[in-house]
Amino acid sequence: MSKISIIISKGSLDGVYPGLIMANGALMEGHEAILFFTFFGLDAIIKSRMNKLKVATVGNPALHIPSLIGILPGMSSFATAQMKKEMEKLDIPPVGEFIEMIHDAGGKIYACKATVDMFHLKKDDFCEQMDDIVTVGQFYEMSLDGHIIFT
Amino acid sequence: MGVLIVGEKSIQTDDEGYLVNFSDWSKEVAEVIAKQEGIDKLTDRHWVVIEFMQKEFKEHGTGPSMRKLTKESGVSTKELYELFPKGPAKKAAKIAGIKKPVGCV
Secondary structure, three states: OOEEEEEEOOOOHHHHHHHHHHHHHHHHOOOEEEEEEOHHHHHHHEOOOHHHOOOOOOOOHHHOOOHHHHOOOOHHHHHHHHHHHHHHHOOOOOHHHHHHHHHHOOOEEEEEHHHHHHOOOOHHHEOOOOOEEEOHHHHHHHHOOOEEEEO | OEEEEEOOEEEEEOOOOOEOOHHHOOHHHHHHHHHHOOOOOOOHHHHHHHHHHHHHHHHHOOOOOHHHHHHHHOOOHHHHHHHOOOOHHHHHHHHHOOOOOOOOO
16 A cells, blocks of 8 residues: 655646546555645635636647637636536546545645745635645655655 | 355456456355455445445446445445445455446546
C-alpha cells in the first residue's frame, strides 16, 4: 500500500478532473490519497464555485476549436456541457459529489494556506469535506513518505 | 493461473485470484476468498454488495462502477470501504466471483 498525494493547481474543469479521478482511483486500489488544492485549483473545493467549473475554450489546442471561435459567448458553457454529458455516461460524478465520494472513501482534502491568504478566503467558503488549511511545509510533512503528483 | 481449494474442489483462478469461470462460484467459495482478502465473516451487508455486483455482471457482463454501486445498492461509500477495506470494488468483485472491474471510477 502506498500514499499518493495529488496537487491540483488549475481551476478549469479539465484541470481538476484528472486529479480527482486519480485520487479516487488510488483509494479504489487500496492506497492512501491526499488532495492538496492550490491557486485556482481551490475553486474545486469552494462551495459556491465547485459545481460551476468550466472547460477553457481559448488557448486549448487539444479541444480542436479555433481560438477565434472559442471566444464567442457561450462556447465555454457549450464545451462544458458536452464534456459533463460524456462524463455522466462513464459514471464520473459532478465535482461536488466526487469530492464527497473521495472524502467518504478516506481521502484527505487540504487547501493551500498561501492561496487562501492571497485570495482572502475563509474556512466558511469551503465545502464541508475540506479537512484543513495547511502550509506547504505541513503538506510535505504529510506527503514526503509517499508519491507526489502535480497537476 | 492459480488454484483455489474449497472443500474437496480445486477451482481455477487467474494470477490475481479472480475466478476464471463464474459457474464455479458458490457461497462457500465466497467465504474462502473473503478470508484470503482479510474479511473474516461475510455479513448481510457484504451480501447486499456481492449480490448487487453479480446482478450487474449478469446484466452487463461487467461489475458496476463505484458510483452506481453506492447509488443503487443502498450501501454508502463510507460503509463500502468499511466492509471491504483497501480496494472495495476489486475485493467485492473477487468475492462475488466476477471479473476484475475495468472502469476508472
